[in-house]
Amino acid sequence: MARPLRIAFDARSLASPVLRGWDRYTVGLVGELVRQGVSVALFHRAYQALHTQHVGNLGCHVVGLADRGGLHWEQVAVPLALWRGKFDLFHAPAEHGVPLAAPCPVVLTYHSTTLHSYSDLVNRGLLPGPIRDYLGYDGRPDGWNVAALYQRAQLARANHILTPSEFCRNEVIKFLGLSPDRVTTTPLAVHEQFLRPPSSQDLRAATLARLGVRKPYLLYVGGYEPHKNINGLLATFALVHAVRPELSLVVVGSKSAPGDMLQHAKSLGLVIGRDVVFLVNLTDELTALYDDAELFASLSWRETFCLPALEAMTRGIQVVVSAWGGAREVLGETGRLVDPRDHAGARDVILELLLPADMADKRKEARVRAQRFSWEQTAGQTLAVYNLLKGREICPPATITTLTRF
Numbered sequence: 001m002a003r004p005l006r007i008a009f010d011a012r013s014l015a016s017p018v019l020r021g022w023d024r025y026t027v028g029l030v031g032e033l034v035r036q037g038v039s040v041a042l043f044h045r046a047y048q049a050l051h052t053q054h055v056g057n058l059g060c061h062v063v064g065l066a067d068r069g070g071l072h073w074e075q076v077a078v079p080l081a082l083w084r085g086k087f088d089l090f091h092a093p094a095e096h097g098v099p100l101a102a103p104c105p106v107v108l109t110y111h112s113t114t115l116h117s118y119s120d121l122v123n124r125g126l127l128p129g130p131i132r133d134y135l136g137y138d139g140r141p142d143g144w145n146v147a148a149l150y151q152r153a154q155l156a157r158a159n160h161i162l163t164p165s166e167f168c169r170n171e172v173i174k175f176l177g178l179s180p181d182r183v184t185t186t187p188l189a190v191h192e193q194f195l196r197p198p199s200s201q202d203l204r205a206a207t208l209a210r211l212g213v214r215k216p217y218l219l220y221v222g223g224y225e226p227h228k229n230i231n232g233l234l235a236t237f238a239l240v241h242a243v244r245p246e247l248s249l250v251v252v253g254s255k256s257a258p259g260d261m262l263q264h265a266k267s268l269g270l271v272i273g274r275d276v277v278f279l280v281n282l283t284d285e286l287t288a289l290y291d292d293a294e295l296f297a298s299l300s301w302r303e304t305f306c307l308p309a310l311e312a313m314t315r316g317i318q319v320v321v322s323a324w325g326g327a328r329e330v331l332g333e334t335g336r337l338v339d340p341r342d343h344a345g346a347r348d349v350i351l352e353l354l355l356p357a358d359m360a361d362k363r364k365e366a367r368v369r370a371q372r373f374s375w376e377q378t379a380g381q382t383l384a385v386y387n388l389l390k391g392r393e394i395c396p397p398a399t400i401t402t403l404t405r406f
Helices: 021-035 072-085 114-123 146-157 166-176 201-211 230-243 259-267 285-292 307-314 327-331 343-353 359-370 375-390
Strands: 006-010 039-045 061-065 089-092 106-109 160-163 183-185 217-221 248-253 276-280 295-298 319-322 336-338
Touching: 006 021, 006 072, 021 039, 021 375, 039 072, 061 072, 089 375, 106 146, 106 375, 114 166, 160 166, 160 375, 166 183, 201 285, 217 230, 217 285, 217 307, 230 248, 230 259, 230 295, 230 343, 248 285, 259 276, 285 307, 295 307, 295 343, 307 319, 307 327, 307 359, 319 327, 319 343, 327 336, 336 343
Parallel strands: 006 039, 006 089, 039 061, 089 106, 106 160, 160 183, 217 248, 217 295, 248 276, 295 319, 319 336
Antiparallel strands: none
C-alpha cells in the first residue's frame, strides 16, 4: 500500500484573524485533502502564529520556520524544510511564495492577473485610464523591475499553475505566456460556516442591531480596493434608493472604507449609517448578514471567480454582479449579470429582482446552483494534479486542464 502524499503549504496569511478569499481557499482545500488521506503541513513564519480558529480542526501539522527577513523565509527556510522533511510537493496557494530551490515539485495557485487584465481593459477602451484609478498604483505589465522579474522567476519555477475559473486560466495563458498544459482550473467553494443552518430570527436580529444594520437591505461583501468599483455600486444604489427609499446598502470590506468613498456616498445624497452602512473585517457575522439580505450586489469591474456571490447563493440569496470576468461561471443561469459601467441598467435589474413574484423559486435555484461547488470536488481535481506531478498515475495533461464542473 502506497504511503499518503506529504504536501506542504505556504500558510503565512492564516496568521490574520480575518480570512480573505485566498485564505478560505487554503482552509477549504487543506481540510478536504486531509479528509481524502493526504498528509498536510502548514508552513508559517515562526514569529507569526496561525490563528487556531482557522487551522485547529484541519487535522494537519503546523510548522513554524525561522525568518531572518527579506526573502529568507520562502527562499531559504522553506526549501530546507522541504528537503529535511522529504515532502512530495509544495503548494503556494496565493500568487507568490514559490521557493525557487525547492527539492520537490511546486504547485502555484494564481487567483488573478490583475495588472495585466486592467491594462487590457484600458487598452481596449472598455475603461478610461489611467491604471491607477483602478488599482491604486501605477504599473506596467511588461515591466522589468525587480518585483516583476522575481514574479516571472516564480512562474517559471512552478511545475503547475491552478486557477479558480476558466476566465482566469485563459488570462494566465494569454497574459503570462504559459503553456496551456501547465494550467488547470480548480474552482473555489464556500467555507463551512456558510453550510450551517440559519440561526434563529432573534439571534440574527441581535447581530444586525449590534452592527447597526436595519432591514430591508442590499449587501456587498468584498474589498474596498479601487478595482472593486464600490463608487459605481454606490451610484447604482442611489438610483435604487430614489425608488425604494426604505432600502439601505450594507458594504462589508477589509480594512477601512477610504475617506473619498465616504465623501462620494454623501455627494450622492446618501446618509452614512442610515442609507449606507460600512462594515469592516467581519467573520462569523457574515452568515446572518447574507440570510437577511434582499439580494447581493457587486459591480467590481471584473472578478476571476467572485466567492462572495457563491456564499450568497449558498444561503439562497439572489445576486447581481458584473458581467466582466469569471462570475458567469459561478452563476450559470441563476442571478443576473450587468455592465458595471451602466448604473441605470443595474438599477433596473435590482428593482426587478426585488419584486416578490417567484422569490421562493429563485432562492431555491440559487441554492441548487451553489451545490455544484464543493471542496470535495476541488480537492479531487487538485489531487489529480499532485499525482500527475509525482507520476503516481497516468493522466494526460489535456485531461487535467479540463477538470472543471461548469
